[in-house]
Amino acid sequence: GINAEYGVTQQEVMSLDTKIYETVDSINALKTKREFMLAFASDPYGFINKWLISQSRDLKVMLNLEGDPEEERQVDFYQKEWLKEGVCRYFYAKVQQRRAELEKDLGVRQLGSQ
16 A cells, blocks of 8 residues: 555665665675675685685585594595596596496497397
């Protein structure tokens, strides 16, 4: 309905409410970004180190994994034999996937198919 005293419709009020909400949301996002940048500017090394630890912890929670963050910070953790084999298998699978895509795109027949 129309508020006769102010000549404002309910739709206009809802539109202004939405704009206010979006503006406050934008201000909060900018405040968070500013705090992030200020923390980085004051101690880049410490900030990145803490951020990486936090990201690693979050990823483990999301994937339901277990591990030792302190051990994973050390270079020796990434030089173990199982990791080298895992990297090789990963790249082999990626190469095979890309090869299959290229063969499909080029219309190359697979062995055994007519």
